[in-house]
Amino acid sequence: MDTIKSVKGFKDFFGLDAEIFEAIEKTLFGVAEAYGYKRIILPVVEYTELFSRSVGEETDIVKKEMYTFTDKNERSLTLRPEMTASVARSYIENHFETYPTPFKVAYLGPCFRYENPQKGRYRGFYQFGVEAFGDDSPLLDAEVISLAFSALQKFNIKGLKVKINSIGCRKCRPNYRKALVDALTQHYDELCSDCKRRLETNPMRILDCKKESKELKDSLPKTIDYLRDECKDHFNAVTNYLISMNIPYEVDNTLVRGLDYYTRTVFEVISEDLGSQNALLGGGRYDYLIEELGGRPTPGVGFALGVERLIEILKAQKFTVKEKSIIYIAYQKSSITKAIKVAQTIRDAGFTVLVDTKCGNFKNQLERSAKRNAKFTIIIGESEIASNTLQIKNMATKEQKEIKEVELLNALKERQNA
Ligand code: AMP
Secondary structure, three states: OOOOOOOOOOOOOOOHHHHHHHHHHHHHHHHHHHOOOEEOOOOOEEEHHHHHHHHHOOOHHHHHHOEEEEOOOOOEEEEOOOOHHHHHHHHHHOOHHHOOOOEEEEEEEEEEOOOOOEOOEOOEEEEEEEEEEOOOOHHHHHHHHHHHHHHHHOOOOOOEEEEEEEOOOOOOHHHHHHHHHHHHHOOHHHOOHHHHHHHHHOHHHHHHOOOOOHHHHHHOOOHHHHOOHHHHHHHHHHHHHHHHOOOOEEEOOOOOOOOOOOEEEEEEEEEHHHOOOOEEEEEEEOOOHHHHOOOOOOOEEEEEEEHHHHHHHHHHOOOOOOOOOEEEEEEOHHHHHHHHHHHHHHHHOOOEEEEOOOOOOHHHHHHHHHHOOOOEEEEEOHHHHHHOEEEEEEOOOOOEEEEEHHHHHHHHHHHHOO
């Protein structure tokens, strides 16, 4: 019979990948907490309109990449392609404006985009992110970048670069849009069919179309030259704060990012270890998002990081996860009740315990313990039960010692770091 494979573009996490995933989750939420972010857990399915209104009708994500379906009630639903829109929806729906500002949340969860799978790009992938609402201070932009940077520093990642730009606000846009359309009109024949349409509907999206050449994009007008004083000052303040925070950055005036909701600051952290899909995380400010989703005008800023890409970098840099040592329990069949009880006691004290399930003779049980790389094997036989003792065997040195049962926990704790 044919076996069933996973869906193209989706992957399983096990072994080292799963261990690194867990380490990432722990570290990122730990750093986010240190900046005052609380975890938010959101549904993977939303009404499609949420993404068309926020990410933008003209983006590749909404136009081509969403997993959209109608439910039995003929409502159009979508598996979330990203999470900022969901957080914003939740902000409005749950009245987070009643909490002190900035209102800060962090999340981790699966996202779905029907993209061409390749290294670093999947159809099902995980994003970790943070969002802060209700404050347009440039300090918050810098703090969000600093959070991302400190989290990555915890893993000692080398070769990271922060790229930053400002794309201005609503008031800067008309002048920029005009200059961009003028420049693009001269290259009309070179544009792909999508971009020919975008020239009318949303010309800024042409700047992150994967089909247009870098030469063309580099030759186009830059948002930074069309910023009003207020946006220019905001951007300068962000970069000055980054300097005070000792965060190395590079202004990249070609950076615009692929979603419609961004305003002012946009940034990415890229890694040399990632190849062509080199953006490890991306984010920015989105001061109109809440308003565009029907809430009261509320500024916001955040970023999202691709967990699979971080796992790839960590593996390339030979990151190892310190495994907890295993305590193995070998016993004679008649001692099984004691074996179960001892296992429970040491698990409750925080140790990882494997009880041999096949039982049989001690030689085989010790072989299985060695295969599991157990640090110690506790041996329980009839004579140990009679004398309320246990044998504890160090699997590396092969040294075996008899100890009183009541002394077991202390004996393990003493030997734990030996
Ligand atoms: P975005 O939501 O497009 O700004 O992406 C934020 C981050 O999510 C990127 O920097 C990537 O690390 C990650 N990411 C986005 N799309 C994918 C994908 N298809 N597969 C894997 N990671 C992705």
